[in-house]
Amino acid sequence: MPPESSSASARPRARVFIYDRHDLARESLRELFQDEGFDVVGTDRDPAAAVARILELRPDVCVLDAGMLTWAGVNICRRVRDADLGIRCVLLAAWDAPELARRAADAGASALVLKNIRTAELFAAVAAATSSEPGHAEVPETAGEGH
Numbered sequence: 001m002p003p004e005s006s007s008a009s010a011r012p013r014a015r016v017f018i019y020d021r022h023d024l025a026r027e028s029l030r031e032l033f034q035d036e037g038f039d040v041v042g043t044d045r046d047p048a049a050a051v052a053r054i055l056e057l058r059p060d061v062c063v064l065d066a067g068m069l070t071w072a073g074v075n076i077c078r079r080v081r082d083a084d085l086g087i088r089c090v091l092l093a094a095w096d097a098p099e100l101a102r103r104a105a106d107a108g109a110s111a112l113v114l115k116n117i118r119t120a121e122l123f124a125a126v127a128a129a130t131s132s133e134p135g136h137a138e139v140p141e142t143a144g145e146g147h
Contacts, residue, residue, distance in 0.1 A: 014130045017059040018043045019050040047072045060130045066093040074103045081108035088129035
């Protein structure tokens with residue numbers, strides 16, 4: 001087992017659930033979070049199954065592909081947050097779109113980050129979501145510029 005990085009040991013071990021309809025992306029995220037010291041409690045590729053599993057497993061944070069064509073991740077976030085405000089959601093998007101930022105905020109997302117960010121920024125967004133007060137999401141009007 002590889003040694004934990006210093007950033008992983010400085011952060012509490014958050015329980016994370018990952019939704020992405022693409023197998024490779026989902027598995028890559030799972031490995032990234034596990035390598036960084038997060039406890040990945042589940043993953044799914046089906047939106048309805050993801051909602052059910054999230055509510056059953058009660059992770060600290062859900063990392064959800066926003067699904068900008070179907071809005072699947074946004075809808076998962078809304079359903080989860082309607083059922084349990086204690087579960088935070090971080091949405092991942094392929095590109096910056098004001099409509100997505102509005103929908104993410106309306107759904108109760110804790111953060112909206114672009115997929116092309118550095119992994120440290122994604123980990124920081126997830127860690128910040130675990131320490132935020134329930135119902136106090138801070139989603140910018142736009143997701144930001146790519147790096």
